[in-house]
Structures are given as structure tokens and as C-alpha cells.
Amino acid sequence: MSLRLKFNLILVVMGIFGLLVAGLIAYDLQIKHAREEVLETAAILMESTLAVRDYTVDEVRPLISAGSGDFVVQTVPAYAASKYVHNLQQKRPNYSYKEAALNPTNPLNRATDWEVDIIDHFRTHDIPEMVGERETPIGKTLYLSRPIRITNPSCLVCHSTPAAAPAGLLDRYGNSNGFGWQLNEVIGAQIVTVPQSVALQRAHHEFYLFMGALLGVFLVVGFALNLLLHRFVIAPVIKMAEHADKVSTGTLDLPELTVHGKDEIASLGRSFNRMQRSLGSAVNMLNDTLE
Numbered sequence: 001m002s003l004r005l006k007f008n009l010i011l012v013v014m015g016i017f018g019l020l021v022a023g024l025i026a027y028d029l030q031i032k033h034a035r036e037e038v039l040e041t042a043a044i045l046m047e048s049t050l051a052v053r054d055y056t057v058d059e060v061r062p063l064i065s066a067g068s069g070d071f072v073v074q075t076v077p078a079y080a081a082s083k084y085v086h087n088l089q090q091k092r093p094n095y096s097y098k099e100a101a102l103n104p105t106n107p108l109n110r111a112t113d114w115e116v117d118i119i120d121h122f123r124t125h126d127i128p129e130m131v132g133e134r135e136t137p138i139g140k141t142l143y144l145s146r147p148i149r150i151t152n153p154s155c156l157v158c159h160s161t162p163a164a165a166p167a168g169l170l171d172r173y174g175n176s177n178g179f180g181w182q183l184n185e186v187i188g189a190q191i192v193t194v195p196q197s198v199a200l201q202r203a204h205h206e207f208y209l210f211m212g213a214l215l216g217v218f219l220v221v222g223f224a225l226n227l228l229l230h231r232f233v234i235a236p237v238i239k240m241a242e243h244a245d246k247v248s249t250g251t252l253d254l255p256e257l258t259v260h261g262k263d264e265i266a267s268l269g270r271s272f273n274r275m276q277r278s279l280g281s282a283v284n285m286l287n288d289t290l291e
């Protein structure tokens with residue numbers, strides 16, 4: 001096996017190993033990064049709905065309730081949050097927010113099967129939030145959810161019994177849903193759903209770009225190393241081997257090898273020239289004694 005082949009085999013094996021390790025680490029990091037980015041988006045959406053809820057309770061309700069004694073749906077935080085997200089969805093249809101409840105005032109907020117599982121989990125486990133992934137028709141999505149626990153007795157004005165609720169609420173939503181909630185009960189969950197496909201696509205794209213660049217660097221370095229190997233090792237060694245062949249078959253009056261530099265190959269060349277000279281003088285001495 002030639003020196004060049006051995007060298008290139010080792011280079012290729014090391015290259016494949018290096019690319020594999022770098023690829024695995026880079027892929028893992030990119031996917032982790034994409035997931036964190038999606039989770040951050042979900043958290044921002046969640047926080048902004050909470051901000052809308054607070055705004056409604058702190059700013060809108062006192063203003064409107066002061067004027068009209070009756071029920072005004074625009075003062076309901078859940079309504080404000082769902083309207084806000086509805087408007088947002090005009091531009092970002094794949095992002096969603098839902099205040100899913102087991103027994104909702106608005107039937108649109110009724111929890112679907114997977115949402116019921118989340119609410120049940122919150123009802124039996126005291127945890128602040130849950131994060132998970134789901135396969136949907138629009139691709140992989142990530143959901144972030146937090147429990148809705150009734151901690152404020154004022155919520156029960158509209159959610160305990162139809163008798164306690166404002167007449168306007170009954171007119172609009174009827175008297176069969178959204179009642180019977182208890183203080184400190186987890187009645188539902190806020191669920192934000194964010195698509196992962198865009199972030200994942202970008203992560204894949206960046207991964208391929210990185211691997212392409214790495215492969216490019218590897219090829220350029222391999223090519224440069226091959227050139228150097230040829231220039232500094234293989235070519236001088238071939239020249240010396242041809243020269244040695246001729247000397248060994250008796251051609252002693254060859255001009256000496258031209259040697260440049262101070263590296264190991266150059267010192268081998270100098271040693272070889274010295275050997276050729278000594279061999280020459282030894283043969284001359286032998287010839288002289290024989291004559």
C-alpha cells in the first residue's frame with residue numbers, strides 16, 4: 001500500500017469520525033435551540049394573554065362597570081384574551097391560545113380529549129405548568145399549559161349558580177354551562193400551541209449549512225495536506241529511491257542529489273550523498289589495490 005493511500009485512508013477515517021461527532025453535537029444543539037426558541041415564543045404568547053387579562057380587569061372593568069350596572073362581556077378577562085388571540089390569528093393562524101375548561105361558559109372553550117387529559121393532570125398534580133409536543137395536521141406543535149384555579153371569590157359571581165350571575169350573562173350564554181365552579185378548584189387550563197415546523201426547518205437548514213462548511217474545510221485541508229505530502233515527502237523519496245537503485249546497480253559516477261532545507265528528508269538526502277561518496281572512494285580504493 002503506497003504512502004499516499006495509507007495517509008489518505010487515515011485522513012478519511014479521521015474525517016468521517018470528526019464529521020460524525022461534530023454532526024451529532026451540532027444537530028443536538030440546533031434542535032435544542034429550536035425547541036427553546038419555540039418554547040420562548042409560547043411563553044411570550046402566554047404572558048401576553050395574561051397581560052390582556054390583567055388589563056381588562058384593572059382598566060376596562062372599573063371603567064365600564066361604573067357606568068352600566070349590568071353585564072358587559074368586554075369586561076370578562078377570558079373574553080378579552082380570546083378576542084386578542086383571535087385578532088392575532090389573522091396574521092399567525094397556526095398559533096393558538098385557549099382557556100380550555102371542563103364545564104365552560106362558552107361552549108367553544110370546552111376542552112377536547114387531549115386537553116381534558118392535561119386538565120385532569122393539573123387536578124391531580126400540583127404543578128405550575130406542562131410542556132409537550134403534538135403531531136397535528138399543520139405539523140409538529142409544542143404546547144405550554146398552566147392550570148386555571150379559582151382563587152378569587154369574585155369569579156364565582158358569574159361561575160357559581162345561574163341565580164348569582166348577571167342577567168346579561170344568562171341572556172348571552174344560557175344557564176346550563178359554566179356554573180358550579182368551586183373555590184380553589186382547577187376548572188381548566190390555559191393552553192398555548194405554537195407550531196414547531198418553522199423553527200425545525202431553520203434548524204435543519206442551519207445544520208446542513210454547518211455540515212457543508214465543515215465538509216468543505218475538510219476537503220480543502222485534505223487536498224492541501226496531499227499537496228504538501230507530495231511536495232515534501234513523496235517526490236523527494238521517489239527521487240532518492242531511483243538514485244539509490246542506480247547506485248546499487250553499480251552506477252557510482254552519478255551527480256549527487258540536490259538537497260534543500262534542513263528537514264528529515266533533507267538530512268536523509270545528505271546522508272545518502274555521503275554514503276554514495278564513501279562507497280565511491282571504497283570502490284576506488286579496492287580497484288587501486290586490485291591493480
Ligand code: HEC
Nearest residue numbers: 076078079082099101104105106109148152154155158178
Ligand atoms: C362578569 C362575569 C364573570 C366574572 C366575574 C368572571 N367570569 Fe369567567 N367568564 C365569563 C364569561 C361570560 C365567559 C365566556 C367568555 C367567552 O365567550 O369567551 C367566561 C369564561 C371564562 C373562562 C373560559 C372558559 C369558559 O368558561 O368559557 C375561564 C377560564 C374563566 N372565565 C375564568 C374566570 C376566572 C378565573 C374568574 C375570576 C378571576 C372569572 N372567570 C370571572 C364571565 C365571568
